[in-house]
Amino acid sequence: MDTLVTTSRCHRLPECQPRWSAVGAVALALMSPGPAQAQQIPVIAVDVGHTLAAPGATSARGRAEFEFNRELAGRVVAALERLGLRAELIxxxxxxxSLQARPARAADADFLISIHHDSVSERYLTPWExxxxxxxxxxxWAGHSLFVSRNNPDPDASLTCASAIGLRLQRAGFVPTDKNRIRRETADAQLAIHYYDNLVVLYRARQPAVLFEAGVIKHRDEELLLRDPDRQQRMAEEIATGVAACVTAGGIATAHRAD
Structure with missing residues (x-):
């Protein structure tokens, strides 16, 4: 699987070093002694996509995307905290x-991930009861995908973190979708990472940022999988491990706080 990461990005990821696990790299990075240790722990902002008033897509069985997003985001926060990181739920x-309020509330974080669930265009929909x-x-279509913006203040770090998340998910058996290549330029086809340059939550962020689409809730079978608590937990743990590996080993927290 390591071949899925290009050479230019691979050297920054613990997954490319077979002697160390991602969790081990996180633990080592957080073990530096001294009174400033707490301030050096990376802060991850986890954004719940959409709102009660504008709940996003509706699933095949009538559930609002916002509810899917909130469940998974909460699990990601808990998984990040178990890895020793500080996580803030937005x-x-x-x-x-507003959309602009999302990156504003994450201003002090070292990394921002916005959690969403995908839909499909109306022309592909079939009525049912x-x-x-x-x-x-x-x-x-079924499967997850990731988005980054080249207008983000640190697009290279954003892409590195998206790659770390995508690689962890695929190693755990989660299968990405190629659906979004229809309308978005592809950054990494094998990891299902795409460019969404003018998305507010990504380009107005003050730190590296990734938008994650957990799966397609219009797909009848995948909707049921996305509602399964055990599967949600496994997905959240892989997302958190990818984020943790990226921000601790990649020096993102240090770079962000030096700005």
Missing amino acids: NADGRIE WEGMPRDFSDL
Whole structure:
């Protein structure tokens, strides 16, 4: 799997060094002694995509994307904290006032990840009925994907972190989707990383940032998987490990605080 990471990015990732696990690299990075140790622990902002008023896509069975996002984001925060990082949940109540407020609330973080779940264009949807209600679905695509912006203050670090997350997920058996290559330029086809240059939460961030699409909630089978607590937990742990490996071994926290 290491071949999925290009040489220019691979040297920054613990996954490319077979002697060390990503968790081990995190532990070593956080063991520096001294009274300033707490201030040196990376801070990760985890953004819950969408709001109660604008809940995003609707799943094949009628559930709002925001609810999916909030569940997974909460698990990512807990997984990051178990790795010894500091994590801040943004928009947990779904009442954040604007897109611009998301990166503003994450201003002091070292890395920002925005959690979303994917949909499909209306032309690909098929009507069906679920529990007596008219719904629609598309079983054409399933799988996760990641987005970065070249207008972010640190696009290289954003792409490095997206690669670390994508690699961890694939090693754990999660399969990405090629759906988004239809409308977004591809940064890494094998890891399903795409450029979304003008997305506010990415380009207005003050630190490296990634938007993560956990899966396609219009896909009837994948919707059920995305609601499974055990699977959510496994996905959250892999996301957290990828983020932790990136920010601690890649020097992102140090670089951000030096700005």
